[in-house]
Amino acid sequence: MPPSDFKRVIAESPYVFIIGVAGDSGTGKTTFTRAIREIFGEDLVSTITIDDYHKYDRRERKELGITPLVPEANRFDLLEEHLSDLKAGRKIVKPVYNHDNGRFDPPVPFSPTKILILEGLHPFITPKMRTLIDFKLYVDPDPDVKRAWKIKRDVERRGYSPDAVEREMEERKPDFERYVAPQCLFADAVIRIAFSKYGREVSEERNVYHVTLCQNKLDRSIGDVDLSIDLFGLLSLSERDFMVEFTTEDVGGRTMGALTFDGELNDAVVRKLERNIEIQTQVEPIDLVQSGAYLTAGDMAQLILAWRIINRRIFIESAPETAGGEQAASAERGGCRCGRR
Numbered sequence: 451m452p453p454s455d456f457k458r459v460i461a462e463s464p465y466v467f468i469i470g471v472a473g474d475s476g477t478g479k480t481t482f483t484r485a486i487r488e489i490f491g492e493d494l495v496s497t498i499t500i501d502d503y504h505k506y507d508r509r510e511r512k513e514l515g516i517t518p519l520v521p522e523a524n525r526f527d528l529l530e531e532h533l534s535d536l537k538a539g540r541k542i543v544k545p546v547y548n549h550d551n552g553r554f555d556p557p558v559p560f561s562p563t564k565i566l567i568l569e570g571l572h573p574f575i576t577p578k579m580r581t582l583i584d585f586k587l588y589v590d591p592d593p594d595v596k597r598a599w600k601i602k603r604d605v606e607r608r609g610y611s612p613d614a615v616e617r618e619m620e621e622r623k624p625d626f627e628r629y630v631a632p633q634c635l636f637a638d639a640v641i642r643i644a645f646s647k648y649g650r651e652v653s654e655e656r657n658v659y660h661v662t663l664c665q666n667k668l669d670r671s672i673g674d675v676d677l678s679i680d681l682f683g684l685l686s687l688s689e690r691d692f693m694v695e696f697t698t699e700d701v702g703g704r705t706m707g708a709l710t711f712d713g714e715l716n717d718a719v720v721r722k723l724e725r726n727i728e729i730q731t732q733v734e735p736i737d738l739v740q741s742g743a744y745l746t747a748g749d750m751a752q753l754i755l756a757w758r759i760i761n762r763r764i765f766i767e768s769a770p771e772t773a774g775g776e777q778a779a780s781a782e783r784g785g786c787r788c789g790r791r
């Protein structure tokens with residue numbers, strides 16, 4: 451199938467492709483799937499947050515003295531049932547957890563779309579969930595980045611005080627290490643985020659981070675989307691710092707390809723990249739960057755990741771029997787946390 455046909459093929463196919471995004475609260479799960487939502491649009495993509503499958507409300511968790519990170523505090527049996535239904539094209543009635551008041555709202559009907567993003571603390575926790583998910587992403591910011599994002603978000607949007615957020619993060623840490631972090635062993639891609647090597651203020655003021663995308667090798671490359679540009683020429687023209695590096699990294703005993711970006715690319719580079727993608731995929735220009743603005747390392751990682759996910763989806767179309775299989779990684783590799791902590 452030529453790459454330019456992929457959007458139509460996905461729209462017409464009965465296959466429900468599930469993207470699982472794992473990571474702690476406020477770690478960028480929604481942010482890093484933005485390109486996918488922008489490319490395919492609301493008709494084709496919907497999102498389920500696993501928070502909706504908490505077993506207890508906030509008050510009950512407090513009384514029981516457990517965090518939402520403990521698997522028993524969640525209804526994974528119901529989530530498995532719902533994922534199976536959605537995968538088979540059936541509607542579900544989904545619970546709703548309300549972060550504003552810490553209680554459950556009435557359940558809502560939810561219809562399957564051709565691309566379903568499942569994001570939360572535990573998307574890869576059970577073998578059945580791992581089998582149902584077609585592409586697994588683990589988002590892994592450095593602890594200091596995670597702290598800064600979480601405080602900003604929870605103070606500004608969820609009404610907590612900075613002290614309360616810090617305290618909660620400390621309390622959650624053991625459960626995070628025990629139940630959430632090991633899931634990176636099952637991921638097809640791991641995104642690591644650190645403050646920019648060009649200075650923390652560059653991150654805080656301009657959203658520029660040092661982003662590494664660790665990836666499994668491709669099933670089979672459709673490889674025809676040429677993201678290549680005359681990097682040296684363009685970087686020489688670039689008004690701001692930008693770096694790109696390719697190495698390999700050990701992720702829980704697996705060797706993954708690691709593509710790192712840091713800094714910003716200016717308008718000329720962005721337009722050329724967008725034009726390349728547009729010509730080769732026939733998708734609308736991906737408006738990640740406003741005119742005259744800069745493409746950050748994080749935007750770049752999103753684009754590559756989006757293309758990687760599309761690649762996996764197309765592979766399934768041509769070899770459906772291989773879909774949803776357990777990845778090579780196994781929790782038995784034991785204890786390792788993405789090989790870096």
Ligand SMILES: Nc1ncnc2c1ncn2[C@@H]1O[C@H](COP(=O)(O)OP(=O)(O)OP(=O)(O)O)[C@@H](O)[C@H]1O
Pocket residue numbers: 473474475476477478479480481482570599600602603657659748
């Ligand atoms: N790449 C990024 N660059 C800058 N800030 C970011 C980035 N990713 C996340 N953030 C910050 O962290 C906050 C949370 O991000 P996001 O909503 O993507 O996380 P999440 O993991 O989906 O959170 P949750 O599951 O708890 O809703 C954002 O509001 C933003 O302030």
Ligand SMILES: O=C(CO)[C@H](O)[C@H](O)COP(=O)(O)O
Pocket residue numbers: 474475476501508518519548549550552571
């Ligand atoms: O880990 C989380 C996922 O976002 C939240 O802490 C969990 O969903 C509970 O939410 P709240 O703190 O609003 O009661």
